[in-house]
Amino acid sequence: MSRPLPLLQAAPIFQKGDYREVLLREMDAGKIPLSLGKGCPVKCEFCYELDHSYRETLDPPKTSDEDWKFILDYINKKPTDPLQFWCLGGNEYMEWTDLFLHPKAMEWVEDFLKYTDKNIQFFTVGFVHVPKIHQLAAQYPGRINFELSVITLGSYRQQLMPHAPSVKHVLKVLDGPAVSSANFYSFDHHTMSEDARTISAVNKSCVLWMGCLTPVNGIKPDTAALMRRGRTTLPDEARRIYDMALPNSTTIHTEASITAFLNRRRIVTAFDSLELEKKDTVVVAKSVHRILSMFRKHRARLLYVPNATLGGDSDCTVLLTFDDIARRITTEKVLHIPKCVMQSGRGMDTDIAGVTLEQFMRKTGVRVKVLHKINTQFANRLLYRNGHLKNYVEDYLGNPLTQQYETLPIPA
Numbered sequence: 001m002s003r004p005l006p007l008l009q010a011a012p013i014f015q016k017g018d019y020r021e022v023l024l025r026e027m028d029a030g031k032i033p034l035s036l037g038k039g040c041p042v043k044c045e046f047c048y049e050l051d052h053s054y055r056e057t058l059d060p061p062k063t064s065d066e067d068w069k070f071i072l073d074y075i076n077k078k079p080t081d082p083l084q085f086w087c088l089g090g091n092e093y094m095e096w097t098d099l100f101l102h103p104k105a106m107e108w109v110e111d112f113l114k115y116t117d118k119n120i121q122f123f124t125v126g127f128v129h130v131p132k133i134h135q136l137a138a139q140y141p142g143r144i145n146f147e148l149s150v151i152t153l154g155s156y157r158q159q160l161m162p163h164a165p166s167v168k169h170v171l172k173v174l175d176g177p178a179v180s181s182a183n184f185y186s187f188d189h190h191t192m193s194e195d196a197r198t199i200s201a202v203n204k205s206c207v208l209w210m211g212c213l214t215p216v217n218g219i220k221p222d223t224a225a226l227m228r229r230g231r232t233t234l235p236d237e238a239r240r241i242y243d244m245a246l247p248n249s250t251t252i253h254t255e256a257s258i259t260a261f262l263n264r265r266r267i268v269t270a271f272d273s274l275e276l277e278k279k280d281t282v283v284v285a286k287s288v289h290r291i292l293s294m295f296r297k298h299r300a301r302l303l304y305v306p307n308a309t310l311g312g313d314s315d316c317t318v319l320l321t322f323d324d325i326a327r328r329i330t331t332e333k334v335l336h337i338p339k340c341v342m343q344s345g346r347g348m349d350t351d352i353a354g355v356t357l358e359q360f361m362r363k364t365g366v367r368v369k370v371l372h373k374i375n376t377q378f379a380n381r382l383l384y385r386n387g388h389l390k391n392y393v394e395d396y397l398g399n400p401l402t403q404q405y406e407t408l409p410i411p412a
Contacts, residue, residue, distance in 0.1 A: 006309075008323045008363055010346070010354030012056060014093075019060035023067070026090035027074055029345050032112065032120070033090035034071075034105065037062030040097035042125060045160045046151070046227065049096045051218030054309050054321070054353045055346070057095055068108055076116050085121035085145045086112075092345040100127035113140045121145040126165040126173050134176035147209070148173060150184040153195045156226065160187075174203045181207035181251075186230040186237045193240035200246045207249045210241070210389065214255055217311035224312065231255070235397050242393045250389035256315040258396055260287035261405055262386040268295050270378065274336075274371055276300040282336045282371070283325055285317040290408045294401075303328055303335065304411045309353060317341065318379050321351045322360040334367045338374035 014021065026033035037060065040049070063071075075086065088109070089099045099105050099122070106129050112120055113136060126148060137144050151160060153167050165173075173179060182199050186192040192210055199208060212231045215224035241250060253259070260267060271292060276282065281301040284292065289304045305328050307314035309321040318340045325337065342349045342357050349357040361368055386395070396402055 006054070006323045006353070007326045008321075008353075008355045008359060010056065010350075010356075010359075013354070014056065014058045019058055020070070022058050022060055022090065022093045023071060024074070025093050027071065027078075029092060030084060030086055031090045031092070032071060032075065032086050032088045033060070033094060034063045034068075034088065034099045034102055034108065035060040035090070035094060036097045036099065036102055038097075039095060041101060042098050042161070042163050044125065044151070044164065045162075045220060045223040046213050048216060049091075051216070051311075052095060056354060057093055060094060063102065063104075065104075068104070068111070072111060072115060075112075075118065078118075080117050082119075085119040088120060088122035098124050098127055100124045106132055110136060113143060119143045119145065121147070123147045123149055125149045125151065125161060126170045128173060128178070130169070130172045131176070133173065133178040137176070137178040144178065145180045146178050148179045148182045148206075150174075150182045150195065150199065152184055152187060152191060153198055154187075154191050156187045156191065159226070160223065171198075171202055174199060174206065176203075179203060179206045181209045183209040185210065186212045186234040187226055188229060189233050189236060190240075191230070191233070192237040193244075196241045196246060196250070197244065200244075200248050204247045207251055208241075208246070208389075210238075210250065210252050212255065214314060215312040216314050219312060228313070238389055238393055238397070242389055251387045252389045252392045253383060253387050255313075256285065257287040257290070257406070258392065259383060259387075260291050261396055261399075261402065262391055263382040264291050264295065266382060266385070267291050270373060271296055271299070273373060276336065280336055281332050281334065283317075283320070283338065283341070285320060286315045286410055288317055289410055290405055293408055294405060300336075303332070317374075318376060319352060321353045322355045322357070323351075323353060326360065326364050329364055329366060332366060334369060336369045336371055338371045340374055340376045340379045342370070343376045 023033045089096060109120065150170060184192060184195045196208055212234050213227045215227045238252060267288060278298060278300060281303050283303050283305050285305060285307065289302050292302055305320055305324050307316060307319055308324045308327060310319055317338055320341050342351055344350055344352040346354040357368060
C-alpha cells in the first residue's frame, strides 16, 4: 500500500553515520543493541518491520567483540532497577532482526547475566541453543524474560515463516524452564486453539499470549488477507480455548478496538477527568472515537485521526504521528492531543517518526494543549489490565453492547 508524502518530516539525526551514537541512544532507552549487520534473514511475512521508512534508522555493522565490550561496559555503569528488563536488540534507531542468528548471541546473553546484575528480555522465533537456554534459565532464575514468537505451528507456518526453525525445534525450546510466554495467533478455524492445546501439553507454566495480527504498510496482500481471516475466526478460536480450561495463564492482547472496549470504563473515567468543554477538539484514533461516541457523545468535539503513517488496518492513538494529525486539520485553531502521541523513543515531545510538537505547531499554526493524563503509562496499563482470555470471551463476545460498538460509524 503506497503512502502519501509526509507533510511533516523529522530533521536527520545521523548525518555522519556514527553507529556508536546509535548504540548509545538505544542503550539509554534500555536496549542491548546487537546487530546482524544486515536485514533480518528470517523474512517473516507478517513482520511489522518490513516498512520502517517513516523513521530514520542506521544499519550498524555486525556486532564485534570490541562493540560488545563497549556495550557491556556502558550498561554496567547504569543503575540497576530490579523491575527493569533490558531488551536484547535495538529497534528504535536500528532495524529489528532475530539476533539469535548472531553466532555469539548465546555467549553474550550468558556474559550479560554473569557480568551484570541486570535482567534481560528477548524475542525470537526460536533460534536459541537447546539445552543451553534452559541451563541459563535455571542458573539465573527470575532474570530472563523469554518471549517466544511461535506465531503458528500449523499449516500456515511455511507460508508465513519459510525460514523459521522447525516445529520440532520450537517444541524443544518450549520443553523446559526458559520460555516465559509464547505468542501465537488466529489465522483460521482450529489454528490458535490447536496451538494452545499443543503448547500447553509441552509447557504448563508459560503464559499463552494470543490474538490476531494487524496488517500494516509493507505486508503482502495475501498475507494481509490471512491476518484479516484470523480476525473473523478469533471469536470461535477464543471460545474453544476458554472451554479447554488450560492450566496456563491465557492472555489475549488483540487489536485496539477490543482493548478499548474492554477498558471502556477506564477510558470514560479518564476522559471525564480532563474537564473538557463542548467546544474543545480532542485528537482520537478510531477505537477511542467509538467508545467516546457511545458513552460521551457531544461532551467535546472528537477529531478522528487515522493511522495513515503505519497504514493498513492500524488503529492506535499511541502510534499516531503529527503528520497524521496535520492531514486532518481544517479550521481548528486549538487541539487537545494525548501525551502518548509524543512519548516515543525518538525524544521528548516527539512522535514515532521523529517530528516534534514544536515543529507541528510551527508548520500548522495550531496551538496544542497536551492531555498529560493520557500518557504511555496510562495506555500500557490499559493494554494489560483486561488482557485475559476470560475477559474477552465474557465481556466482549458475551456483551450485548459489542455489536453496537462495532457498527458505530466513524467520520470519512
